[in-house]
Amino acid sequence: MSKKPLILITNDDGVKAPGIRALISYIRPFGTVVVVAPDRPQSGTAHAVTIAHPLRLEHISNETDYEEYSCNGTPADCVKLAFKIVMRRRPDFLFSGINHGTNASINIVYSGTMAAVLEGALAGVPSVGFSLNSYSLNADFGPSEQFVKSIVTNVISEGLPQGVCLNVNIPDVSVEKIMGITLCRQAAGTWQEDFDEREDPNGRKYYWMKGVYVQTGNAKDTDQWALEHNFVSVVPVQFDLTANGAMELLRKRF
Amino acid sequence: MSKKPLILITNDDGVKAPGIRALISYIRPFGTVVVVAPDRPQSGTAHAVTIAHPLRLEHISNETDYEEYSCNGTPADCVKLAFKIVMRRRPDFLFSGINHGTNASINIVYSGTMAAVLEGALAGVPSVGFSLNSYSLNADFGPSEQFVKSIVTNVISEGLPQGVCLNVNIPDVSVEKIMGITLCRQAAGTWQEDFDEREDPNGRKYYWMKGVYVQTGNAKDTDQWALEHNFVSVVPVQFDLTANGAMELLRKRF
Numbered sequence: 411m412s413k414k415p416l417i418l419i420t421n422d423d424g425v426k427a428p429g430i431r432a433l434i435s436y437i438r439p440f441g442t443v444v445v446v447a448p449d450r451p452q453s454g455t456a457h458a459v460t461i462a463h464p465l466r467l468e469h470i471s472n473e474t475d476y477e478e479y480s481c482n483g484t485p486a487d488c489v490k491l492a493f494k495i496v497m498r499r500r501p502d503f504l505f506s507g508i509n510h511g512t513n514a515s516i517n518i519v520y521s522g523t524m525a526a527v528l529e530g531a532l533a534g535v536p537s538v539g540f541s542l543n544s545y546s547l548n549a550d551f552g553p554s555e556q557f558v559k560s561i562v563t564n565v566i567s568e569g570l571p572q573g574v575c576l577n578v579n580i581p582d583v584s585v586e587k588i589m590g591i592t593l594c595r596q597a598a599g600t601w602q603e604d605f606d607e608r609e610d611p612n613g614r615k616y617y618w619m620k621g622v623y624v625q626t627g628n629a630k631d632t633d634q635w636a637l638e639h640n641f642v643s644v645v646p647v648q649f650d651l652t653a654n655g656a657m658e659l660l661r662k663r664f
Numbered sequence: 665m666s667k668k669p670l671i672l673i674t675n676d677d678g679v680k681a682p683g684i685r686a687l688i689s690y691i692r693p694f695g696t697v698v699v700v701a702p703d704r705p706q707s708g709t710a711h712a713v714t715i716a717h718p719l720r721l722e723h724i725s726n727e728t729d730y731e732e733y734s735c736n737g738t739p740a741d742c743v744k745l746a747f748k749i750v751m752r753r754r755p756d757f758l759f760s761g762i763n764h765g766t767n768a769s770i771n772i773v774y775s776g777t778m779a780a781v782l783e784g785a786l787a788g789v790p791s792v793g794f795s796l797n798s799y800s801l802n803a804d805f806g807p808s809e810q811f812v813k814s815i816v817t818n819v820i821s822e823g824l825p826q827g828v829c830l831n832v833n834i835p836d837v838s839v840e841k842i843m844g845i846t847l848c849r850q851a852a853g854t855w856q857e858d859f860d861e862r863e864d865p866n867g868r869k870y871y872w873m874k875g876v877y878v879q880t881g882n883a884k885d886t887d888q889w890a891l892e893h894n895f896v897s898v899v900p901v902q903f904d905l906t907a908n909g910a911m912e913l914l915r916k917r918f
Contacts, residue, residue, distance in 0.1 A: 456711035456740075457773050464862070464870040486710075486774075487873065490857035495871065519711050519782065519903055520740075528773065532854045564917055573852075574910045593918040595906040598827075600786045603744035608718070616718035617745065644918045646907040649773055652849040653902035656828040663818055664847040664898045 414475065415441035415502035415566060418530070420488045421509065422452045422522025425470070425480045429508035432551035433540060436558050437505055440566060442475045444501065446492035448522075449480035453511070457525035458484045467491060485526035493533060503566060504530035507540035507578075508551055508558070514541075514579045514633040514643060515599035515625070524577055528649050531575035536565055538575065543637055544582035553585040557642045560591065577645040579637050591642045597634030598627030668729065669695035669756040669820060672784070674742045675763065676706045676776025679724070679734045683762035686805035687794060690812050691759055694820060696729040698755065700746035702776075703734035707765070711779035712738045721745060739780035747787060757820060758784035761794035761832075762805055762812070768795075768833040768887040768897060769853035769879070778831055782903050785829035790819055792829065797891055798836035807839040811896045814845065831899040833891050845896045851888030852881030 417437060421430040425447035437443060449468065460483045470478040479496060481488045485506070493500055509523040518524045523539045530537030540558055542549055561578055570576065577596075581588060606618040628635055633643035671691060675684040679701035691697060703722065714737045724732040733750055735742045739760070747754055763777040772778045777793045784791030794812055796803055815832055824830065831850075835842060860872040882889055887897035 451716070454713045454715045456709075456713070456779070458710045458712045459708045459774055459873060461708045461873055462705070464872050465859075466868070466870050490873065490875075491859065491871065494857045494859055495861070516786065516903065518905055520713055525710070532770065533857075561918075568917060571907075571910045571913060574907045574914075577905075591918055593911065593915055595908070595911070596904050598904075603748045603787075605719075605745065605748055607749070614720070616720050617749065618718050619713060619715055619741065619744065621744075644914075645905075646910040646914055647905045648907035648910075649770065649905070650850050650852070651772055651831075651899075651901045651903070651905070653825075653828045653900040654849070656825045656900040656902075657847065657849070659825060660828075660898075660900055661847055663822060664815075664845055 417441045417443050418492050418501040418504045419443055419445045420447045420485055420506050420526045422448065422455060422485045423510050424448050424451045427510060428547065429510050429542065429551060433505060433508045436555055437562060438476060440562060444492060444497055445478040446481055446488045446496055448485060448488060449482055452484055452522045454520050455484045455522040456520050457486055460484060460487050465491060485522040486529050489526050489529040500533055500535050504535045504537040505562065508554060509541035510547060510549060511545040512541055512543045512579055512637060513539060513577055514637050515597040516601065518577055518596065527575045531573060532649060536570040538565055538578060540578045540580065542580050542582055549582060553588060554580045557591060573648055574646050577647050579633055579643045581637055581640045583640055587640050589639065589641045591644060592636050594631050594633045594636050594643050594645055596645055597632035599623060599625045599634060671695045671697050672746050672755040672758045673697060673699045674701045674739055674760050674780045676702065676709060676739045677764050678702050678705045681764060682801065683764050683796065683805060687759060687762045690809055691816060692730060694816060698746060698751055699732040700735055700742045700750055702739060702742060703736055706738055706776045708774050709738045709776040710774050711740055713740050714738060719745060739776040740783050743780050743783040754787055754789050758789045758791040759816065762808060763795035764801060764803055765799040766795055766797045766833055766891060767793065767831060768891050769851040770855065772831055772850065781829045785827060786903060790824040792819055792832060794832045794834065796834050796836055803836060807842060808834045811845060827902055828900050831901050833887055833897045835891055835894045837894055841894050843893065843895045845898060846890050848885050848887045848890050848897050848899055850899050851886035853877060853879045853888060
């Protein structure tokens with residue numbers, strides 16, 4: 411086996427998205443890279459897995475220390491297929507993104523990018539998700555390069571605690587304006603539901619989901635605050651959703 | 665406004681699943697019930713939301729203190745549409761399920777049933793998800809009745825702490841064998857990826873996801889332990905995924 415680390419890269423915007431192309435170019439120098447990413451945009455798929463129809467893999471390219479596949483499934487499907495079928499082992503590291511759009515605050519709950527990262531962490535693989543605070547397909551990923559490389563270097567050299575992965579969000583500003591990297595916690599916030607109500611040519615109603623992000627906390631130690639103040643935010647993330655703080659109160663009732 | 669509470673019921677197995685029909689029958693006596701549930705099974709959709717195609721609602725029935733709709737979206741979509749379009753206000757309570765299959769341990773991460781519950785909690789609505797530990801469409805929901813009613817009574821009379829919802833799992837045994845209701849935390853466990861590799865008539869490979877649940881912890885205060893020992897497990901759940909325990913260690917590095 412090569413001493414180079416084996417690295418899986420995936421995303422939720424699809425294998426052709428500029429964000430994953432940027433991430434691939436930043437990470438290839440670090441090791442042997444395998445890309446398994448959705449064949450089309452999968453934003454908002456969260457941690458969905460595909461059980462009702464079969465999955466397919468398409469081999470796109472094979473170069474020295476580099477292989478690329480697309481898959482008709484979700485980001486979580488991509489990770490599972492990569493581990494079991496493509497690599498036939500767990501990679502040493504998993505990096506996901508760079509997402510077109512923030513995954514700070516409550517966005518993590520809806521994020522396919524971060525679902526892939528959680529899949530990695532669940533399998534014991536040190537895993538990091540990167541997101542740029544711009545939904546534009548033409549977003550400028552240039553300023554993210556040095557921060558992504560710095561975090562990748564840090565994680566490859568020191569690993570991550572068992573069961574912990576990282577949610578990294580990058581402000582959409584020029585590199586001179588970025589204030590540095592800061593460790594934070596997930597900000598309190600929510601998407602308030604909203605819909606465009608329309609009528610089809612047959613007179614039947616249909617609805618387009620839209621939504622308004624509502625911040626419910628703005629503490630200085632949160633990712634949302636950091637992003638708004640031009641810091642690259644790093645939140646350590648776990649998959650235990652137990653509300654330990656409510657345990658005592660509820661113990662009297664159950 | 666009637667003094668009866670306004671209650672939203674949803675699920676992820678679809679509006680016709682026996683589990684939601686059982687839940688509706690248990691809960692109707694408690695208030696004015698509105699059902700907005702997926703028009704087909706949506707297991708494994710997790711917290712997916714539909715942004716790439718429009719949503720539709722179908723009005724199924726309208727009786728005294730009871731309305732029922734189906735929706736072509738995910739469980740999270742159903743909740744958002746129910747709040748904004750169907751009810752035009754937040755309900756007083758949200759109950760989801762009864763899911764055909766356990767949502768104990770790591771299953772919560774993949775669960776549409778629990779995503780609906782988290783949507784409720786995010787909107788400040790006291791919300792509970794119920795799941796039976798049997799994937800069978802012919803599962804016997806009878807034994808769950810008294811436990812569901814007891815928990816619903818408890819939550820309607822006392823509410824839930826802000827930002828906390830409940831993940832309730834019910835063992836699939838006869839009512840005499842159920843040991844009672846117990847408050848627990850989420851067990852450590854993971855689904856190990858596995859696939860059936862097949863070939864279609866054109867010689868192209870495809871893969872069916874299967875998987876093996878691997879328990880990585882078996883403490884007596886966890887939901888998985890409770891379920892295996894015939895207790896109804898109640899886990900308080902939050903949507904802050906910050907790994908606070910890793911903060912100190914990582915602060916030296918970021």
